[in-house]
Amino acid sequence: MDISRRRFLATAGFATAVSAVPGRLLAEIEKRTPPLPDLTRWSDVRALFPLAPGLMHFSSFFFVSHPRPVREAIDAYRAAIDANPLLAVERRLFDPNESSILEEVYKAAAPYMGARPDELALTPNTTTGLALVYHGLPLAPGDEVLVTTHDHFVHHEAVRTATARAGAKTRRVALYEDAANVSVADVTTRLERAITPATRVVGATWVHSSTGVRLPIRAMAEAVRRVNASRDPARQILFVVDGVHGFGCTDESAAELGCDFFSAGTHKWIFAPRGTGVLWGRADRWPLIRPTIPSFASRSLYESWMNGAAPGPTTAKDVSPGGFLAFEHQWAMTAAFRLHEKLGRARVAARIRQLNDQLKHGLAAMRHVRLHTPIDPALSAGIVCFEVDGLKPEAVVEKLLERHIVASTSPYRVTYARLSPSLMNDEREVDAALRAVRELSAT
Template identity: 25%
Template sequence: MALKLQPGDEALWGTYEYGSMKVAFEQRAAREGIVNKVLDLPITSMSNDEIVAAYKKAITPRTKVILVSHIVYLTGQVLPVREICDMAHERGVEVIVDGAHSFAHLADKIPDLHCDYYGASLHKWMLAPLGTGILYIKKENIEKVWPLFGDGGYASDSIHKFAHIGTYPAYLQLALAEAIRFNQTIGLERKEARLRYIKNYWVDRLIDVPNIVVHTPREAHRSCAISTVGIKGQDPADVTNALYDKYKIFTVPPGYPGAVRICPNIYTIPYELDAFVAAMKELAAA
């Protein structure tokens, strides 16, 4: 994370950001004396306007950058990143968007988000191999950002200066090209619609079941494929273990209180979702 930040400069982000991203800012604080202002917001129960207002209220004259996830990894909630970016830019603050769970998941184009920086891994929703990713930097910002690995072969204002990692495994590029073709064949708008349908398929069948709690907002603009669900009085780890041990259904407890994260993809079929719904109903009735 090579932004030029000085001692006392503030970075603003939420407790719900991904651990590796938080650690990057915490390391800058430990090494260089920047200040991390951390928001602890009940975002699942807040409207988009309330979320934007909370970020606005937290900005001070020392705030230089905001980190915000497009889709929160804990719950699958889609955050209003464009509105946050526009609000921040009015106050001279740059915005980094973590798109790990939104790229090739939502049909939004990166420039339309109005962010300054955007990064994503591609093994999740792009279905590319592990070790592939994307970095977007507004052209006017490239020159002022240092690459983590020095490369004298490119001009300081060239995005290619960030690509130097030593010997690059060609098979990743070849496989990534196939992943791009696969996604383009489907079309991102169709893919997003299918992913939202799959999520709604199981949520609609569990939302009114006694003892079951769906934590992620259900509105179309606030969630897509990912959602979180829990059973009252049961530890998420116990639910996760029971789903796998008894029904061979793999899920994870992401760390959100009372929640198991459900991440079906385009290859998930209704029969599999029916099995999950039946398993959750049985566990909730126990």
């Protein structure tokens, strides 16, 4: 810390000084954020969320309702920034003598992801992470990015714009025709067959918000590895995954799925503040990326600029989009990962699996319902897609809402009704949803 800053702090008054020093800031935040309560009962977990009463919320995968510990952390950081925007932000992010507050976020997220803290970039959402990867990869004319027909609009758009810019091509492969009967062998065979010598990148989506299918990412990564084994090291295929709907509801480490890059918003299943996300990349893959947006997370990048030196090889931090952000949201990501740590990843996944199993088996037994999501929990996660005879998906959603059930439709060319049992629900609510769908046969 330089002398003028020290003097300023010493004379700036208690409140300002406390919120100015990162170590003390964290102590201050801790004071304002009570310890997590006992969360052994699912009803106590549910009570953390201020969702409107009188409704059964079966669409929580869409966008987070901040749970109490996350709201408290946001409020505490907001108060510190409101009290002194300059000191609160400058000291915590940019002071070379202080460790960056972002280290706290990396440290909280990395163990959950099975990653190293330095393999993570912080993004505002899945969309931005995907765009940073595809636009950052050194694609050349003639190269091909192979994606699937099942990916989300934002994934296809990121690939379309990145390949157009590079003069490269893109192609889509269907990994299954009938979602309900998807198999690991079929998916990997179709993928392997679709790869051509021009393929430089494979992009896929872990859990499809169109059908509820959970792709076998590890087996797909193995398939990519088999192709890479006979390839020139300079032309290895990279595997990019949109992981948002498997992240926070399954018991798998994102960094151990075998892909090269993994992008996920943390504002869905992870319960972190709205407008937050992570982009994980294998440590040895980051140097391949050309950063698109100047970073505020990378002190070395700033030092290179200050010294008129060329930046070193790209790191994850260099790829975190910079500029001033809603920092109280970004910094409060730690509270969400701590909540998941306390809940236990395996326990959360088991609960979500139990409720989804209940829903899927109930729907599968109804003659007027066609279930599109696989019954197999290894090939599905927390989203259940279905059709009701004689009713458009939008009508199903409307009729369920009349019965106080918040469902959604999938925003794809072929659209289905969706129910997503999560920690916001319990067995009774799943039964109520099943009863409501059963009643639709008569309407």
